[in-house]
Amino acid sequence: GxxxxxxxxxxxxxxxxxxxxxxxxxxxxxxxxxxxxxxxxxxxxxxxxxxxxxxxxxxxxxxxxxxxxxxxGGEPLSPVTPDVIVREGPGGLWNVELNSDTLPRLLVDRRYFARVAAGARTEAEKIFVADCYSQANWLVRCLDQRARTILKVASEVVRQQDGFLAFGVSHLRPLNLRTIADAIGMHESTVSRVTSNKYISTPRGVFELKFFFTAAIAATHGGEAHSAESVRHRIRQLIEAERPGHDVHSDDRIVEILKDSGVDIARRTVAKYREAMRIPSSTERRRLMAVAG
Known part of the structure; x- marks a missing residue:
């Protein structure tokens, strides 16, 4: 510029x-x-x-x-249009529905087909018209099946991640594609394809469906495993709570704090998560606080 x-x-x-x-x-x-x-x-x-x-x-x-x-200058940012919408229903249940605005609108005009078929004279013309009609119906069925599959997968994800919807990231559960595939009786590759580039609107914001699939971090003393995303969230919270004049948490100290709260995690994993979130090391954070004065 x-x-x-x-x-x-x-x-x-x-x-x-x-x-x-x-x-x-x-x-x-x-x-x-x-x-x-x-x-x-x-x-x-x-x-x-x-x-x-x-x-x-x-x-x-x-x-x-x-x-x-x-x-x-620059292009205006386009907001993400969710494919699935989740709303809180009565009795603490969640209503999951497809966003009709994102669904392809495709109908087969049977009256037009009847007119064209009636005008077919030769056997080849009749076969051609019948084949086109068959392909159109097949495409409509495929799109309907696709929509049903998206809804089925999203509904199971919502069921599995009910704690996140109710209480936030700290209650996000470890989840993988196989768990969803087994629960709904589909192949793992189908679930992977359905969740790619699909977004879901929830009371906590709009998320890509892939966001809910997160690795497991073991718990201390054999407790229930923690999701990697919830652990990253906890690390971010600890660092954001740091204040000038107080101790800045080193990666080793963060490991100790997490283990005290039941998360069995290695120092290198904490460092990897911190770096992925573009958070400086404890030494650099001390210097930043000194600059901020």
């Missing part, structure tokens, strides 16, 4: 527009690698400023954008 050749120049042009390119800020732009590592001591030395000035400069940098052109 501003024809910058790299990130430094992009930030520089925005600061220049604001008349904020003093020598200290230029020095900061020349050492963005130190800012990425949160090495505040080194930044203070190269910029020649104190802690308060450095915090103000970093705040100014954060107020900039690496993609300034986005403010002047």
């Amino acid at each position: 501003v024809f910058a050749r790299d990130l430094r120049e992009c930030l520089y042009l925005q600061l220049k527009e604001r008349n904020r390119c003093d020598p200290a800020m230029i020095a900061l732009l020349d050492h963005l690698d130190l800012l990425a590592r949160r090495d505040l001591a080194a930044l203070r030395r190269v910029c020649g400023v104190d802690d308060e000035d450095l915090r103000d400069m970093i705040s100014e940098i954060r107020a900039l954008t690496p993609r300034p052109g986005i403010a002047f």
Whole structure:
């Protein structure tokens, strides 16, 4: 958007527009690698400023954008249209229904078929018309069967994940395709195909059906297994609850906390989940808190 050749120049042009390119800020732009590592001591030395000035400069940098052109264009985001809708019914039950807006609308016009068939003269024409009619009916039956299969799979997923709908992510159960396939008497590949790129609207938001299929994390003392997604949610909660001036949880400490709550998990798994959620390490989080001051 501003024809910058790299990130430094992009930030520089925005600061220049604001008349904020003093020598200290230029020095900061020349050492963005130190800012990425949160090495505040080194930044203070190269910029020649104190802690308060450095915090103000970093705040100014954060107020900039690496993609300034986005403010002047771009395609509008299209909302996801759910294929299945779940609503809470009486007695704590869940009503599961297909979203009619997403279903293909296909009907066979039998009166038109009768008119065309009546006009067929040769045997070849009669066979051709009959074959077209048969294929059209076959397609209608296939679409109907597809809709029934989607509803059947979604209903079983809702039954299996009732705790999530009622209480949230922390109650998400471990679930795999085979469990659903066995419960509804279908092949595992059919369930996989039906749940791909399908979305379900629930009182807790719109989710891809694949979201509800999550690996199991063993429980301590032989208890019921936990879903990987609920464990990731718990890790995120622990880290989001951290405050400046208090202990920042290391991966080892998170392992201890989770084991105390009944989750048997390895440190490398915690690190993998944390990195997948793009959460910095405890060392980097301490530096971020110091910058935020």
